[in-house]
Amino acid sequence: MADLALIAATLTFFLLSIAYTTGCDRLGEKNSGGKK
Amino acid sequence: MTANGWFQICFFFALVLVCAKPLGVYMARVFERERTFADPFFRPIERLIYRVTGIDESHEMRWTEYSIVMLIFSLVTLLVTYAIERLQHFLPLNPQHLANVAPDLALNTAASFTTNTNWQSYVPETTMSYLTQMLTLAYHNFFSAASGIALAIALIRGISRKESKTLGNFWVDMTRASLWVLLPTCLIYATLLVSQGVVQNFRPYDQATLVQPQSVTTTGADGKSTTQVVTTQSIAQGPVASQEAIKMLGTNGGGFFNTNSAHPFENPTPLSNLMQMFSIFLIPGALTVTLGRMVKAPAHGWAVFAAMATLFFAGVLVAYHAEAQPNPLLHAVNQHVSAAPGSIQPGGNMEGKEVRFGIANSALFATVTTDASCGAVNGMHDSFMPLGGLVPMVNIMLGEVIFGGVGAGLYGMLIFVVLSVFIAGLMVGRTPEYLGKKIESFDVKMAMLYVLIFPLSILGFSAVALMMPNLGLSALANAGPHGLSEILYAYTSATGNNGSAFAGISANTPWYNLSLATAMLVGRFFMIIPMLAIAGSLAQKKLVPPSPGTFPVHTPLFTVLLVGVILIVGALTFFPALSLGPILEHLLMQAGKSF
Numbered sequence: 001m002a003d004l005a006l007i008a009a010t011l012t013f014f015l016l017s018i019a020y021t022t023g024c025d026r027l028g029e030k031n032s033g034g035k036k
Numbered sequence: 037m038t039a040n041g042w043f044q045i046c047f048f049f050a051l052v053l054v055c056a057k058p059l060g061v062y063m064a065r066v067f068e069r070e071r072t073f074a075d076p077f078f079r080p081i082e083r084l085i086y087r088v089t090g091i092d093e094s095h096e097m098r099w100t101e102y103s104i105v106m107l108i109f110s111l112v113t114l115l116v117t118y119a120i121e122r123l124q125h126f127l128p129l130n131p132q133h134l135a136n137v138a139p140d141l142a143l144n145t146a147a148s149f150t151t152n153t154n155w156q157s158y159v160p161e162t163t164m165s166y167l168t169q170m171l172t173l174a175y176h177n178f179f180s181a182a183s184g185i186a187l188a189i190a191l192i193r194g195i196s197r198k199e200s201k202t203l204g205n206f207w208v209d210m211t212r213a214s215l216w217v218l219l220p221t222c223l224i225y226a227t228l229l230v231s232q233g234v235v236q237n238f239r240p241y242d243q244a245t246l247v248q249p250q251s252v253t254t255t256g257a258d259g260k261s262t263t264q265v266v267t268t269q270s271i272a273q274g275p276v277a278s279q280e281a282i283k284m285l286g287t288n289g290g291g292f293f294n295t296n297s298a299h300p301f302e303n304p305t306p307l308s309n310l311m312q313m314f315s316i317f318l319i320p321g322a323l324t325v326t327l328g329r330m331v332k333a334p335a336h337g338w339a340v341f342a343a344m345a346t347l348f349f350a351g352v353l354v355a356y357h358a359e360a361q362p363n364p365l366l367h368a369v370n371q372h373v374s375a376a377p378g379s380i381q382p383g384g385n386m387e388g389k390e391v392r393f394g395i396a397n398s399a400l401f402a403t404v405t406t407d408a409s410c411g412a413v414n415g416m417h418d419s420f421m422p423l424g425g426l427v428p429m430v431n432i433m434l435g436e437v438i439f440g441g442v443g444a445g446l447y448g449m450l451i452f453v454v455l456s457v458f459i460a461g462l463m464v465g466r467t468p469e470y471l472g473k474k475i476e477s478f479d480v481k482m483a484m485l486y487v488l489i490f491p492l493s494i495l496g497f498s499a500v501a502l503m504m505p506n507l508g509l510s511a512l513a514n515a516g517p518h519g520l521s522e523i524l525y526a527y528t529s530a531t532g533n534n535g536s537a538f539a540g541i542s543a544n545t546p547w548y549n550l551s552l553a554t555a556m557l558v559g560r561f562f563m564i565i566p567m568l569a570i571a572g573s574l575a576q577k578k579l580v581p582p583s584p585g586t587f588p589v590h591t592p593l594f595t596v597l598l599v600g601v602i603l604i605v606g607a608l609t610f611f612p613a614l615s616l617g618p619i620l621e622h623l624l625m626q627a628g629k630s631f
Contacts, residue, residue, distance in 0.1 A: 007115065014111040021104060021107070025099075025100045
């Protein structure tokens with residue numbers, strides 16, 4: 001049970017990190033007026 | 037302090053300086069796929085790796101793809117490490133029949149080695165099997181270091197490329213860092229360590245019969261005392277030299293034995309000690325030359341090197357001076373306490389230090405290992421004088437940009453470069469430029485994100501630990517400011533991905549294992565992402581021709597500004613916490629109180 005909880009927490013952290021990457025990318029696009 | 041001590045410190049630094057250029061140029065050629073002397077050996081192997089793994093060498097990645105691939109790679113390797121730790125009792129290469137690692141400790145260790153931290157909440161020789169040490173921990177020592185180099189190269193490409201959407205290929209950069217740089221260097225280095233007496237075997241632990249049997253009294257959980265006579269001692273063995281080489285070269289720092297590089301089987305001689313310190317700074321120092329060469333501004337690379345060197349010498353001066361003083365509290369046992377030969381403290385504070393290294397090399401090792409994100413120790417930082425212990429903590433708090441971890445030190449330093457040119461631009465009222473690229477609001481936002489996440493994790497977790505007597509404070513062995521230093525150091529070391537410990541804190545508890553694991557993951561990945569965002573942003577920009585208002589980034593003025601920005605950001609962020617920890621402890625020690 002502890003194993004499952006810790007693995008789920010780890011997966012959540014890395015999913016958050018991917019969302020963070022996407023968020024930073026969107027902020028970059030917004031700052032450059034959508035032009036890349 | 038002695039002239040001999042300073043000679044050894046300067047000799048060590050001269051070695052780093054001499055070797056930085058050839059290795060830096062070699063790495064630039066490797067990562068730009070120019071011909072090197074090693075092509076006949078490594079190029080066929082590299083091609084074979086791509087063919088077997090299906091990697092397209094010519095595929096270029098945007099920063100987001102580079103980041104996500106790195107995250108998925110780290111996640112998979114973390115989970116594999118966790119699984120092997122949890123199953124080690126059923127797996128081979130476990131002659132001591134060590135049990136499976138507990139879930140919270142397994143996660144802490146997996147996060148620790150994936151993030152290049154190598155914080156160890158366990159005693160390696162009684163917890164980890166040979167298979168766990170070799171298959172998972174040594175593996176991470178290579179690939180977390182290779183990942184750091186790859187990320188630094190991606191940032192350098194972001195600076196050097198113009199109007200480009202891509203930063204290179206993560207798999208290719210990882211392969212080149214491992215195959216062309218880390219593996220061959222480690223093969224030679226491990227052999228040199230064996231020549232000094234570092235062990236390398238798969239034997240079960242030796243049993244030695246004690247000349248003088250010892251009586252040991254232990255108190256059980258029920259409060260009953262039992263006394264037993266110990267007649268034998270286990271002497272741990274293992275494949276140490278191969279682990280030790282990448283532990284130092286990759287600025288990992290996780291020891292094969294609990295006492296790390298203070299153990300005579302890990303670091304037997306003064307020469308092996310010199311090799312270990314040199315190997316910590318070798319790649320980070322060389323990467324500044326790689327930077328200069330890849331951005332076609334070698335003087336800029338040397339200006340960054342000079343900033344690192346300035347901060348390094350400042351740190352080692354304070355640490356060596358503090359440790360070369362006698363402890364004033366020993367006045368009680370010696371009225372004429374001094375550091376002179378023949379006195380009660382010859383040379384200074386020898387508590388927690390190995391006699392074969394002495395004070396100069398212990399203070400130097402502590403400075404080097406925390407300037408970089410290594411975390412290996414050859415003496416116990418907890419036993420340093422308060423100001424001596426302050427130096428390792430401050431080194432990590434400055435972001436480990438003083439040479440720093442392999443790759444991580446350089447990209448951390450380049451974030452401060454971005455901030456420095458931004459501040460210089462504000463001073464003269466112009467849009468800041470860095471090597472022909474305009475630094476705009478998005479770049480500064482990402483740089484600030486990078487700078488702010490670090491103290492948020494350190495101070496946030498430390499505050500929570502201090503507020504909870506049953507979880508945070510109960511693990512402490514010392515009260516007062518020293519206790520605060522122990523907690524602050526633990527979270528600083530974890531977030532900074534350093535891994536050294538201030539000891540005195542029993543960190544193998546569910547709270548510390550899980551909170552430190554989170555701090556390590558946040559300190560690694562939440563800082564890499566904004567750094568890669570800056571790299572992606574810089575790569576897309578046009579080059580602006582230099583003008584009279586352009587701030588040159590290769591002059592002593594630039595070096596001074598860069599050092600000033602690093603110190604001011606660090607001081608503003610951490611001075612209040614430090615003043616309640618090691619600084620207060622120093623003042624109370626002068627007043628005759630210890631903790």
